[in-house]
Amino acid sequence: MGKLTRERGLILAGFVLILAYPWGVSAVGQPFLIGLGTRILVMGLAAASLDLIVGFGGMVSFGHAAFFGIGGYAVGILAFHAHEDTAFLGLIPGTNQALVAWPAAFVLGGLAALAIGALSLRTAGVHFIMITLAFAQMLFFLFVSLKTYGGDDGLSFRPRNLLPGLDTRDETSFYYVVAALLIGFLVLARRLLDARFGMVLRGVRENERRLAALGIPPYGIKLAAFALSGAVAGLAGALMANQVRFVSPELLHWTKSGDLLIMVILGGLGTLYGSVLGAAVLILLETVLAAWTEHWMIVLGPILVALILFARGGLWGVLAGTRRS
Amino acid sequence: MLLAEQILNGAQFGIMLFLLAAGLTLVFGIMGLINLAHGSLYMIGAFAAAWAGDRTGSFLAALVAGTMAAAIIGMIVEAAVLRRLYARDHLDQVVATFGLILFFNEAATMLFGRQPLFARMPPWLAGSVELLPGVPYPAYRLAIIAVGLLVALGLYLLVARTRLGMLIRAGNSDREMVRALGVDIGLVYTLVFGLGALLAGLAGVMAGPVFSVQVGMGEQVLILTFVVIIIGGIGSVRGAFIGALLVGMVDTLTRAFLPGLLKTLLSTSDADAVGGGVSSMAVYLLMAAILLWRPRGLFPAHG
Amino acid sequence: MTALLEAQGLVKRFGGLVATNNLSLDVQAGECHALIGPNGAGKSTLIAQLAGELPSDAGSIRFDGQDVSRLGMAARARRGLVRSFQITAVLPEFTVLENVALAVQARLGRHYGFWRRAAGQPALRDPARQVIEDIGLTARAGAKARELAHGEQRQLELAMALATEPKLLLLDEPMAGMGSEESRRMVALLQRLKGRVSMLLVEHDMDAVFALADRVTVLVYGGAVATGTPAAIRADPVVMEAYLGTDDGGWEGAA
Numbered sequence: 001m002g003k004l005t006r007e008r009g010l011i012l013a014g015f016v017l018i019l020a021y022p023w024g025v026s027a028v029g030q031p032f033l034i035g036l037g038t039r040i041l042v043m044g045l046a047a048a049s050l051d052l053i054v055g056f057g058g059m060v061s062f063g064h065a066a067f068f069g070i071g072g073y074a075v076g077i078l079a080f081h082a083h084e085d086t087a088f089l090g091l092i093p094g095t096n097q098a099l100v101a102w103p104a105a106f107v108l109g110g111l112a113a114l115a116i117g118a119l120s121l122r123t124a125g126v127h128f129i130m131i132t133l134a135f136a137q138m139l140f141f142l143f144v145s146l147k148t149y150g151g152d153d154g155l156s157f158r159p160r161n162l163l164p165g166l167d168t169r170d171e172t173s174f175y176y177v178v179a180a181l182l183i184g185f186l187v188l189a190r191r192l193l194d195a196r197f198g199m200v201l202r203g204v205r206e207n208e209r210r211l212a213a214l215g216i217p218p219y220g221i222k223l224a225a226f227a228l229s230g231a232v233a234g235l236a237g238a239l240m241a242n243q244v245r246f247v248s249p250e251l252l253h254w255t256k257s258g259d260l261l262i263m264v265i266l267g268g269l270g271t272l273y274g275s276v277l278g279a280a281v282l283i284l285l286e287t288v289l290a291a292w293t294e295h296w297m298i299v300l301g302p303i304l305v306a307l308i309l310f311a312r313g314g315l316w317g318v319l320a321g322t323r324r325s
Numbered sequence: 326m327l328l329a330e331q332i333l334n335g336a337q338f339g340i341m342l343f344l345l346a347a348g349l350t351l352v353f354g355i356m357g358l359i360n361l362a363h364g365s366l367y368m369i370g371a372f373a374a375a376w377a378g379d380r381t382g383s384f385l386a387a388l389v390a391g392t393m394a395a396a397i398i399g400m401i402v403e404a405a406v407l408r409r410l411y412a413r414d415h416l417d418q419v420v421a422t423f424g425l426i427l428f429f430n431e432a433a434t435m436l437f438g439r440q441p442l443f444a445r446m447p448p449w450l451a452g453s454v455e456l457l458p459g460v461p462y463p464a465y466r467l468a469i470i471a472v473g474l475l476v477a478l479g480l481y482l483l484v485a486r487t488r489l490g491m492l493i494r495a496g497n498s499d500r501e502m503v504r505a506l507g508v509d510i511g512l513v514y515t516l517v518f519g520l521g522a523l524l525a526g527l528a529g530v531m532a533g534p535v536f537s538v539q540v541g542m543g544e545q546v547l548i549l550t551f552v553v554i555i556i557g558g559i560g561s562v563r564g565a566f567i568g569a570l571l572v573g574m575v576d577t578l579t580r581a582f583l584p585g586l587l588k589t590l591l592s593t594s595d596a597d598a599v600g601g602g603v604s605s606m607a608v609y610l611l612m613a614a615i616l617l618w619r620p621r622g623l624f625p626a627h628g
Numbered sequence: 629m630t631a632l633l634e635a636q637g638l639v640k641r642f643g644g645l646v647a648t649n650n651l652s653l654d655v656q657a658g659e660c661h662a663l664i665g666p667n668g669a670g671k672s673t674l675i676a677q678l679a680g681e682l683p684s685d686a687g688s689i690r691f692d693g694q695d696v697s698r699l700g701m702a703a704r705a706r707r708g709l710v711r712s713f714q715i716t717a718v719l720p721e722f723t724v725l726e727n728v729a730l731a732v733q734a735r736l737g738r739h740y741g742f743w744r745r746a747a748g749q750p751a752l753r754d755p756a757r758q759v760i761e762d763i764g765l766t767a768r769a770g771a772k773a774r775e776l777a778h779g780e781q782r783q784l785e786l787a788m789a790l791a792t793e794p795k796l797l798l799l800d801e802p803m804a805g806m807g808s809e810e811s812r813r814m815v816a817l818l819q820r821l822k823g824r825v826s827m828l829l830v831e832h833d834m835d836a837v838f839a840l841a842d843r844v845t846v847l848v849y850g851g852a853v854a855t856g857t858p859a860a861i862r863a864d865p866v867v868m869e870a871y872l873g874t875d876d877g878g879w880e881g882a883a
Binding site: 196199200216 | 679681700701702705706717719720721722730731735737738742743744745746749752788789792
């Protein structure tokens with residue numbers, strides 16, 4: 001049970017770190033870093049939802065940012081209409097209520113994933129990678145063309161979505177809302193992965209042919225997982241939109257999809273918690289390198305290449321002592 | 326008349342996509358490598374050509390500089406990095422080549438700054454040619470089409486008639502067998518990659534005077550190239566050709582005519598907005614439609 | 629009596645190569661029918677066609693009274709026509725118990741459970757434990773499949789197929805790569821299954837074939853050259869000619 005205890009210890013440490021973070025940065029006199037923490041948690045949520053299908057289901061999607069962006073725009077568009085006191089398509093009134101906007105983002109992300117997945121999951125491998133990339137790009141252009149909602153320049157809005165009983169404008173309160181949602185997702189996802197649905201999903205990654213030979217048609221499970229992961233990404237997008245009070249087509253840019261994949265791999269494919277770690281490392285790396293040199297990407301690029309070529313298993317595996325061969 | 330001009334524009338854009346797609350689909354079909362940095366080779370060709378053209382004032386120098394830079398840098402990258410990725414799974418390939426893009430983009434920014442570069446058009450191609458009475462068309466764009474068709478012919482002859490082409494076709498279907506025959510598969514791979522890089526660089530050189538030469542130009546065109554390959558079928562040069570022309574035509578013609586058509590139904594500003602939006606999505610909608618009908622593309626190379 | 633499995637006129641071409649050449653075959657309920665032939669005869673191709681993994685170019689397949697020619701592998705498996713693989717296809721990161729439990733889950737057909745741990749559900753766990761015990765892998769139930777020895781993996785391969793409670797098992801060289809002791813145990817296991825499960829058994833090991841088979845079909849170049857009891861096949865001159873010059877060891881020495 002040695003390695004299990006180490007992994008459990010790591011999870012506990014992460015949990016404590018997440019909860020203590022706002023207090024910690026305030027104590028050292030850097031409270032503005034709470035916002036950075038929130039962004040890390042949001043990207044961690046988006047990356048973890050991607051790990052669900054890539055790390056556990058073996059479906060390499062290069063278009064995950066599309067669902068992230070759709071969720072963000074759901075919040076942005078509803079906020080816009082609330083502010084203008086108009087209705088979306090003349091039918092749906094705007095709203096600032098989180099309890100309306102966030103489920104909307106979740107559902108819309110899920111529906112978009114259902115549509116794209118239905119078509120894309122008829123293929124596999126490199127076809128699937130390119131097709132998901134192409135569909136995400138299509139949605140990117142869609143949002144660029146929506147001049148009413150800012151087009152290329154994006155859409156800023158205020159205030160943050162309102163939650164009953166909490167002041168979401170307070171950085172610390174909002175941080176804890178995001179943390180609760182992230183932790184909730186991780187708990188639910190972990191249960192899902194050990195349940196019947198999760199066993200089939202993981203079986204798909206292990207040997208899809210075997211599943212068919214047993215009589216399990218994989219398509220339905222893959223599509224359901226893909227849709228679920230898109231829905232969670234949509235929720236993450238809604239949270240990001242709230243954090244920065246701004247949405248733009250950049251949320252759907254293919255480089256964002258690339259960033260999410262990097263976070264998953266950095267943390268460790270199929271570890272779930274590793275994705276949060278990967279998000280933290282990538283964002284912190286970007287922040288630190290950017291402060292050092294304007295051309296930090298010239299360093300990040302080769303670092304990534306080297307990581308892929310030489311380091312296997314991801315950071316979570318290294319820290320938890322569990323390495324997959 | 327406007328239609329004829331736009332059709333030619335579509336063909337010209339399609340031809341350029343073909344130059345990129347041919348290399349990418351060969352590399353994918355033969356080495357099993359998905360290479361996101363292919364767009365960077367296009368960018369390198371454009372930048373090298375613009376820089377050389379600026380220094381020497383000669384288009385020929387620019388052409389040589391651009392294609393050679395792309396080919397050489399391509400082969401170096403293949404030997405240093407990509408070679409280790411052939412055996413890896415696609416996810417690793419995607420992320421590693423993504424890292425290469427970041428590196429090349431930043432390197433270009435450091436060398437040339439963030440402003441677009443000016444690439445001069447060769448003066449002897451700066452005029453127009455009258456294809457039909459009253460239909461002038463820029464000579465340069467016609468030259469692009471001509472070059473592209475020559476390349477297509479050349480590739481066909483290469484793949485169908487030469488020993489290298491035979492190895493390419495064999496490698497496409499059975500890598501192990503080719504290796505077993507004692508052929509140095511590593512050399513074949515490097516040559517194929519070099520060829521693809523050269524074509525990408527050539528596309529970049531030709532694109533320079535027409536599109537702007539700036540960092541990030543590779544990625545925009547890369548995704549369209551992927552669409553071409555998905556439509557045409559991975560591993561098929563013929564598919565790349567047909568797919569590229571389809572994509573070029575659909576993209577150009579919808580952008581040119583859709584807003585106008587919509588003006589009969591909607592207000593002018595709405596027509597422009599909707600027309601613009603739909604035409605940028607048109608290619609992807611085409612791809613979706615073709616995938617519904619043929620999930621592996623129009624001419625999938627078997628295996 | 630209608631056969632459990634009836635294949636008529638099956639053809640499969642790969643470009644210019646005819647792998648399955650107008651082959652007809654039947655398996656009676658309760659029978660163990662062996663399929664033998666020199667290397668390259670097309671045995672694995674035939675299994676893939678019968679299982680539904682490879683679509684046939686011509687011919688029909690009837691299983692349990694129904695035409696299944698158009699059905700895919702998963703659909704045929706759900707009807708009880710289940711295959712095992714020559715090259716072990718277990719799920720490496722799953723434990724032995726999890727592998728077999730998944731096969732049980734496949735039989736039960738309900739996959740959209742999201743909350744309860746699959747491994748803890750008696751409906752999955754108990755039948756899986758039973759199959760694992762029948763196979764003889766109880767000691768290794770908690771080990772990951774990739775940690776198993778080759779012979780144990782072949783046993784797991786069979787266990788997964790059995791856990792689906794098939795009507796007909798398509799066994800593609802179940803003893804591939806096994807040593808003689810392990811093979812003996814596998815043969816004993818298959819003997820216990822005889823009568824309970826119908827089997828179409830592809831094998832090179834002639835001792836196993838003679839110990840298990842009720843009937844034997846000999847496949848050469850994608851066509852069936854003879855079908856009959858093991859004794860009749862052994863004496864058939866056509867069959868002997870097909871085997872002369874090949875090193876399908878043990879033919880002459882099989883007793």
